[in-house]
Amino acid sequence: MNNRRNFIKNLGAVAGMAALAPEALAFAEPQKLWFEISLAEWSLHKTIFNEKKLTNLDFPVVARKEFGIGIVEYVNQMFKDKAKDTAYLNDLLTRCKDNDIKNHLIMIDGEGGLAETDAAVRNKAVDNHKKWVECAKYLGCKTIRVNSFGKGSAEEVAKAAVEGLGKLGEFAAPVGINVIVENHGGYSSDGQWLTGVMKQVNMKNVGTLPDFGNFCIKRSDNSEWGGKCVEEYDPYKGVQELMAFAKGVSAKTNDFDEKGNEAKMDYARLLKIVKDAGFRGIIGIEYEGNVTSEYDGIKATKKLLERAGAMV
Template sequence: MPSNRRHFLKQLGGLAAGFGAASTGLSFITASNDIQTNANALGNNDAAAPLFFTISLAQWSLHRKLFAKEMDNLDFPAVSKNTYGISVVEYVNTFFKDKAKDEKYLAKLLNRCKDNGVKNHLIMCDGEGDLGDLDVTKRTQAVENHYKWVDAAKFLGCTSIRVNAYGAGGSEEVQKSAIDGLSKLGEYAAKTGINVIVENHGSFTSNGEWLAKVMKTVNRKNVGTLPDFGNFCIKREDGQLWGTKCIEEYDRYKGVAEMMPYAKGVSAKTHDFDEQGNCIETDYERMLKVVRAAGFKGYVGIEYEGDKLSEEEGIKKTKALLERVGASIK
């Protein structure tokens, strides 16, 4: 997920936690909670050749427009479908952070999806506390802060919420705390059929081996990973999560391979492209072969995060790259 999102969100505190499960009475909520099914049943790619995955669009790809108020969260489904031909979307809670328990707003958003033939996949959750906090009181609060997003995801027909497994301390200490936090949140989410998935998103979470051990120990069917093709910096100058120079990076291909057995979605990160339309920082043929080898047939979400191209150009180039390379991998 976005390499600079933490910078935007560091002032966001935990919002009021826990409310009763949201109403699911709307008859058109029919989304499956198991994305490891045939990709053809999940949505449509406007590609010339069939892919082994289904393309979705991560809302962070449009974060500049959203922060500038040039686009509203309610517009996202229509923009995804009508501008990019993508019918599966991934939200970021930052852009409707005060609406998690607002059923009227969520119903309006769901109607926008229905009107445009768009399916909701997940909500990326930031600013709700650290699920790997060593302080049990703060960790419990972080778990409970996510309840409302689990309920909102259920209301919207999503399969998952993406969370962070941060914590300040040693590797083993944070790992133990993250296992506890994810286990408790996973238990709550299981009641609604929602997955809790962790992205490689900085610090220990960008160490594929570390995160795979967390998943193996949690050992819950609805707790998994969201491998991101980028975000493998495990140590930055001044100990920051984002914004400063990376001084230690985990091998991205090894990391994705380690996370894929637990993957319930994949994030296709791009920044820059060469003249042939290839991603400069990631070998997409090599990476998609890693994804394919794991037997994955779910959603691969476009997350363009570059600044040399416009958001629109970057999204379209990433989509074209996924379609071209994805169609060549059997």
């Protein structure tokens, strides 16, 4: 009987809360998302590279104080000569500790294609990446993001990718670092091609970083990034395929409509694909737009992730 009375009492309290004005309910605890949000340093590349208003050392501080984000993803270009500089890395770690920052991954560019069909060139690229594996370990990261670039037929580059990623994965495994490939132009933006490579590599610490917006597989000048995109892989199909091997997700945004949605991507649909794949990890904000400022673009992307994430 007491249990029944308590139930009715509690039910009445809930009904009373429901009758409150919407503005009163706005003070309720926000719903916890099924994923964590990180900030990719590339979102601030103009501020760092072009405007020289920030440095890599400032990045984790800005992530916390400006955006309320406690997980970061570095870009090696921002500190390319510091991979073995322990004094510099210790300074960075101190700033992370002081701001309660978790280091998640380092995005590696400019160290050579791990799918080059020339074995000597490919092996040099593998060696170039090893210092970043060690740097990631030192900083407490779990992962490095690499590129599977190479010249040749799809089959030739895939074979080379399996060899290059396999060698780097073998080096990274004993120190507990993941090696993940982003759909980042060329063959890598073909979901079937990249998942085929992953199946052949077949290593626990080698996987993918599905990026919502990088599915251009052919450009007008045949480069990875230079020319206009003339052929694009279905992004929803691609994300679904790559999620089978995902160890992270990159939430790319460019422009927003008047409602705050990404202008060309259905974020609710993309996040549902991610959730349905069983992913409960870290999704990184990577704003690349030109209309909105980097700071405002990051804030808009965070709001979009929170809103769309709560819908699915």
